[in-house]
Amino acid sequence: MSTSSQPQFRYTQTPSKVLHLRNLPWECAEEELVELCKPFGKIVNTKCNVGANRNQAFVEFADLNQAISMVSYYASSSEPAQIRGKTVYIQYSNRHEIVNNKSPGDTPGNVLLVTIEGVEPNDVTIETIHLVFSAFGFVHKIATFEKAAGFQALIQFTDAETASSARNALDGRSIPRYLLPDHVTSCYLRISYSAHTDLNIKFQSHRSRDYTNPYLPVNPTAMEGLLQPVVGPDGKKQEPQSNVLLASIENMQYAVTVDVLHKVFSAFGTVQKIAIFEKNGGTQALIQYPDVTTAAVAKESLEGHCIYDGGYCKLHLSYSRHTDLNVKAYSDKSRDYTISDPSLLATQVPGLPAAPNAWQNPQGVPVHHGTDYSASAAIQGQPPAGQVPAWDPNFQARPPYGSVPGQTYQSLTAPTYVNAARPAGSSPLSQPGASSMPMQQQQQPPWANVRQGGAAVLGRPPYYSR
DNA sequence: AGCACA
Numbered sequence: 001m002s003t004s005s006q007p008q009f010r011y012t013q014t015p016s017k018v019l020h021l022r023n024l025p026w027e028c029a030e031e032e033l034v035e036l037c038k039p040f041g042k043i044v045n046t047k048c049n050v051g052a053n054r055n056q057a058f059v060e061f062a063d064l065n066q067a068i069s070m071v072s073y074y075a076s077s078s079e080p081a082q083i084r085g086k087t088v089y090i091q092y093s094n095r096h097e098i099v100n101n102k103s104p105g106d107t108p109g110n111v112l113l114v115t116i117e118g119v120e121p122n123d124v125t126i127e128t129i130h131l132v133f134s135a136f137g138f139v140h141k142i143a144t145f146e147k148a149a150g151f152q153a154l155i156q157f158t159d160a161e162t163a164s165s166a167r168n169a170l171d172g173r174s175i176p177r178y179l180l181p182d183h184v185t186s187c188y189l190r191i192s193y194s195a196h197t198d199l200n201i202k203f204q205s206h207r208s209r210d211y212t213n214p215y216l217p218v219n220p221t222a223m224e225g226l227l228q229p230v231v232g233p234d235g236k237k238q239e240p241q242s243n244v245l246l247a248s249i250e251n252m253q254y255a256v257t258v259d260v261l262h263k264v265f266s267a268f269g270t271v272q273k274i275a276i277f278e279k280n281g282g283t284q285a286l287i288q289y290p291d292v293t294t295a296a297v298a299k300e301s302l303e304g305h306c307i308y309d310g311g312y313c314k315l316h317l318s319y320s321r322h323t324d325l326n327v328k329a330y331s332d333k334s335r336d337y338t339i340s341d342p343s344l345l346a347t348q349v350p351g352l353p354a355a356p357n358a359w360q361n362p363q364g365v366p367v368h369h370g371t372d373y374s375a376s377a378a379i380q381g382q383p384p385a386g387q388v389p390a391w392d393p394n395f396q397a398r399p400p401y402g403s404v405p406g407q408t409y410q411s412l413t414a415p416t417y418v419n420a421a422r423p424a425g426s427s428p429l430s431q432p433g434a435s436s437m438p439m440q441q442q443q444q445p446p447w448a449n450v451r452q453g454g455a456a457v458l459g460r461p462p463y464y465s466r
Numbered sequence: 467a468g469c470a471c472a
Contacts, residue, residue: 013469023467050470058470089467099471 017064018093019071022056025084027168032083033057040073041066045098054172060098067092105192108160111199112167114153115190119180121151124187126209128179129153136169137162141199143208148280156199167191200326241292244320245299247285253312258335261285264307264315269294273325275334288325295319 021033030048037043042062050056061067074081074090081088105113112133116124126142133139133155141156157163171191180187201210203219210216245265249256258274265271265287273288289295299317307313327334 018469020469022469047470051468056467056469087467091468094469095471 013092013094015064015068015071016092016094016096017062017067018058018060018095018098019067020056020058020091020093021081022051022089023086024055024057024088025086027054027172028057028083033059036081036083036088037061037070040070047098058093058095058098104195107193107195108164109193109195109197110157110160110163111194111196112155112157112163113192113194114155114170115149116151116153116175117188117190119151119184119187121146123181123184124151124175126153126206128175129155130209130211131179132170132175133157133166136166138211140212141201141208141210143199143201145207154194154196154199156196160193163193167193202324202326239319240321241296242319242321242323243290243292243295244286244288244322244325245295246318246320247287247302248279248316248318249283249285249307250314250316251306251312252283253310254308256283256285256307256313258333260307261287262335262337264302265289265298268298268301270337272338273327273334273336275325275327277333286320286322286325288322 019037021036024033027049030046033046033048034043037059040061043059044062045058045060047058050058061070071090071092081090114129114133116129121144126144129142129144130139133142137157139155139157142153144151144153146152155163155166157166170189173189175187175189177185199210201208201213201216204210204216205219247261256276258276261274261276262271265274269289269291271287272290274285276283276285278284287295287298289298299319302315303317305315307315325334325336327336329336329339
């Protein structure tokens, strides 16, 4: 037993129970790793397919000495460690345990989340995606969207087995070049599992398809043109108008609840739906009106204004690409005011489950690929690779804050800012002291209750142009 | 052939 007197490599690590193995054969199976390593001790965890080429892995032994014995053995062996005849390089990992070996994206399901790397969304059509993935079985639905992680698609198969075969075959591969535009040289697919089981496709469009429902209406606006900004008469880019506003809330010193937003935006017309979510570390909300005109007026009137005096909760408004939000009727982050049928409401009373699929269907979102929405959030319900939910789709509908439907949002007031130390003069948009009073549900102009002259939204009446 | 995950 000669102690290894190898030259000190630059990357020599201090011993660890975790070994880092590289130069593995493509998609080396866990069993192959185990076969190689188990003679040296008890393996308590592995992580396979690591690295850009998915040819690295980690193996964690129960005991440090076991890891040392393996490294020592191969350091002095004349036969290198091999898997499928390929030399495997082994060293101590710079970490001491394998964490989170199974990410949610590794939990098999029938829906794949595919990130298409190295392309612009226009380079890969939904037909191409459909073609590539149909090789493994019937593709039920596809929804594509853009977000921070890049161009992504959710692809729904019949079952997890089919999805798995597609994932195993395509993960890390490139879409065949002949299916891509000339300027695209490669286009790698990163594939994980989505937590979803059934996508909610609302329209056939250039961004989404439901192959199980050929009669699904074609979205007249979604088929084209959305990627190309509308150019106004002045030649400047102009975002298409919409009945849904996207509000970014800046300097959010106080809680902005659904009710607060409802109050503010109701000044300009009926608010149908509201959804609040986190995006890029900030808070955003989608507010749906029945029509574009109302939304336009609200946008004009509220842009740049603050919900509270003192520059707090400043609103920045743009048009969303959504036209109809698919939100849960009652949650702390969303509201659907169009549901007024008492019998419907009654079904969501405490103790009863909310609408069965509601949590699976934050979809109006991903399907409509809005960049103003965290598709992953809505879609995923899981936070793997850049998929942190904007709002939690798994969040079960809470019982209404009162068992009488009509009073639901009257009683849920008690906003958190009640207890927040609030600088003098920064009154919430309802009247001072409103925190302890039921919020008025009827369409009472919010400015009516607010002292005039403030910079806050509620201090001034909305401006109605034509 | 050279370190994941959050």
